[in-house]
Amino acid sequence: MPEMILKALGESLLITGFIFVMMLLIEYVNVRTRGIWQKYIRGKRWRQYLFGAVLGAIPGCLGAYTGVALYSHRLFSLGAIVATMIATSGDEAFVMLALFPDTAILITVILMIVGVIAGYLTDKFVSTRRLQLDFIDNKLPLHKEEKCECFDAGEFKTNLVKPSLKRIIFILLIAAILFAVFSGLLMGEAPLWIKGTVILTSLFALFVVITVPEHFIEEHLWQHVFKTHLPRIFLWTFSILALINILLLYVDLEPLINDNMMLVLVFAVLLGIIPESGPHLVFVTLFAQGTIPLSVLIASSISQDGHGMLPLLAESKKSFFIVKAINIIVALVVGFAFYFVEKG
Helix, strand or coil: CHHHHHHHHHHHHHHHHHHHHHHHHHHHHHHHHCCHHHHHCCCCHHHHHHHHHHHHHCCCCHHHHHHHHHHHCCCCCHHHHHHHHHHCCCCHHHHHHHHCHHHHHHHHHHHHHHHHHHHHHHHHHCCCCCHHHHHCCCCCCCCCCCCCCCCCHHHHHHHHHCCCHHHHHHHHHHHHHHHHHHHCCCCCCCCHHHHHHHHHHHHHHHHHHHHCCHHHHHHHHHHHHHHHHHHHHHHHHHHHHHHHHHHHHHCCHHHHHHCCHHHHHHHHHHHCCCCCCCCCHHHHHHHHCCCCCHHHHHHHHHHCCCCCCHHHHHHCHHHHHHHHHHHHHHHHHHHHHHHHHHHC
16 A cells, blocks of 8 residues: 555656646746737637637646637637637646657647537537627737746856755756656656657756746746646646555456446546546546546547636636537547447
8 A cells, every 4th residue: 555655656746747847838938929929810710710729739727728818808709719628638638748648649639620620610500699798898818928038148147156946946846857757767668759859848948947037937937837736736646646556456447447438438528517627637547557448538638628717617607608518518429439439
């Protein structure tokens, strides 16, 4: 028992560290590019569906939150926000990239394609006239972000000579990730190109941490990533890994799940109603251990949106429930289609 818990603890720490690097880079890109893409939003619906799917494919909540902001300010159609929410997997996307990166990329591509098609069909068959009344007073598409001067020669020298405690913590975290990859503790069996990508990504993250101003360290990395996301991700990951490892010690889950796989798929889809990252990690972990097929994980990924839907729930409950209902229907259709292909 203690060995199982220690194993889960070690895996959770490594996964959380990898997620931190990914979140750091997304924050950096988001700050550097904010506002550049807005001029491409207004136009044909297909452009909205594609852009929504791209936003959803960004791991974590930032892309989904941006989609909700665009929808609530009538720059996105209902179909575009459906495409965004189908394509997103919330914080689970980070965990999938850490555990099985090649399959995670495949799932992301599938979700984007499904999202674009579902978005088009939504706008074709669902009336949105009443929904738009919820946003009639909204004017601005996004709050403006303070411009980030991400490299300053004077600050760079100060960052190296007199780094803040928080900057030192982040440098040590990234150094630990690099050590874990080089030593084989993380992604030990991953293909060489994936290891190389993680190493280059981590090195760039190290460059970011060393060069960005203290505002970015404090507001974006410490307050948003480190304090808001990482504790929850670590606790959910550790709890689920520990629970499943202990269950596998005493219960043979594979026959139980295999005999009821269709019910497992339905349960995975219905669990997606919960607008929370965490419970869905059960299916990510079971897939990583070979206990459930790809169809169940795809169905779960389509139906759940992490925290991405919470702002929409606050803005318009009608839109929230309509988008959730569409996601669940699409998840069941696509999930069972993949399931029967796997069976056949």
